[in-house]
Amino acid sequence: MNIYILLFDDFRTLDVFGPVDVFGEVEEFTLHYCSVAEGLIYSSHHVPIMTTAMPSILPPDSIIFIPGGMGTRSLVHDQLFITFLTQIIPQASYCLTVCTGSALVAKTGLLEGKVVTSNKNAWSWVTSINSRVHWQHHARWCVDGRFYTSSGVSAGIDMALGFVSDLYGQERAVKIANLMEYVWNSEPDNDPFCKAL
């Protein structure tokens, strides 16, 4: 399966590279670091990533991954970007978001009626984007059909391991977590940060 990681300026660094460290250990996955315009993209911590152009037609068995970060605050008002998401997400077998990445997908309308979560530190802003989404405050991550949405930043690692577990079994996920020396929170309904609201 191809995972298209859609980057934009001021994405949150760990939103992307936590899950990348998980997905990169799955031999069935090929990772693509993309942006709409291709070229250098800078994370929230000024990490310069060289990206290729995000394809507008996805091959079968594709996965789209959308991070959060301060860049989402302006991007949610970028009609061309939101239209692009609206056209491309339905082509993917799965769409995964971390942190405020779910705000971008919520703006498309594609999450309406679905069980979704996001960063607890940005909760009031994210949930204001679309009130017809069933926002879950207690969740570390949510699964609803093709959509996987996680809480903030490091929650993306837990969700990524959960995604691998759902696709290939828990043993694979545990093996990767051990390789990363990461204490996996494997319970999607257990968010230690949901009280931060």
Place this chain on the structure above:
Amino acid sequence: MNIYILLFDDFRTLDVFGPVDVFGEVEEFTLHYCSVAEGLIYSSHHVPIMTTAMPSILPPDSIIFIPGGMGTRSLVHDQLFITFLTQIIPQASYCLTVCTGSALVAKTGLLEGKVVTSNKNAWSWVTSINSRVHWQHHARWCVDGRFYTSSGVSAGIDMALGFVSDLYGQERAVKIANLMEYVWNSEPDNDPFCKAL
């Protein structure tokens, strides 16, 4: 303070971008993504990072950060690289390593007689590099003078938070961990993965 993040091909992705997500939230730090030859560097998961040239003379109050990853296995035999490390590390106020990054520094001899740790999945290889280093198998991370060394991959996040705590107080570190929605293991002597040996 300037943090020089020394990248090389096949560094482990999260070794770098976990700590970057911590350091990037500290306004006193300026982060530099460097390599010996400058230009594009590819992580273990093929993330293309655009780097600037690592300076051979460091300004005062500099920090060097050295990740691990499979790239260290060949780099430890690269005499020019090891000589460069030997010359540059003594100029830094602090030298931080994650995972098998400590193997590279051990090779220089600068860690001899010091309390140091590394990835538990690569323990026998790393410790074979230099037997005069006091390798600590039980540690999540170690501090000895200017040297901070962490265990594997995600342990770098715990050490980075510990480094911020040592420099600016625990409250700053906890605030950043909460922002990252990360459950910080703040005990350097508590490594849940040390039994993996």
